[in-house]
Amino acid sequence: MTSLEQLAALPAQLQELSQRMLQMEWRLLAYVESVNDEVDTHEALKITGIKSRDTLIKERDRPGSLIKYSKHGRSVSYSRKSCIDYKLSRRLNQYSPAPMRLIS
Incomplete structure (x- = not known):
């Protein structure tokens, strides 16, 4: 059983955790922006997970594609x-897994 003091401390702990998560998010965004350099075709294939150069070209030229090139x-x-954004967008349920439904 939890004591009343522990229950009373939960909102403050939640607020502290929320602040720490925001700080981590800011740091992560700053890191991602700092490593946004340009890579060659071979490296782009490895990062995106696309297997062939032709598929990469088709994907980058597709309207609305996330892959930016110059x-x-x-x-x-x-x-x-x-x-990286392209690769993450191709994953299923990447951020929040769908809740499972139980059929009775």
């Missing part, structure tokens, strides 16, 4: 952050 003459470079 051309420098004949060479192409990709935004590391956009490749």
Whole structure:
């Protein structure tokens, strides 16, 4: 059993935890922005999980694609952050798993 003092301390602990989570989120966003460099096609394939260069080209040219790229003459470079965003967007239930329903 929990004591009344422990129950009374829960709102303050929750507030502290919420503040710490916000700080972690800010740090993570700052880190992601700091590593947003450009990568070559080989590295973009590894990050996105796409297997072939042709598929990567089709995906980057698709309207509304998350993959950002730039051309420098004949060479192409990709935004590391956009490749990571693409990979995360392809995962099922990445942020909140759907609640399971029990059929009786």
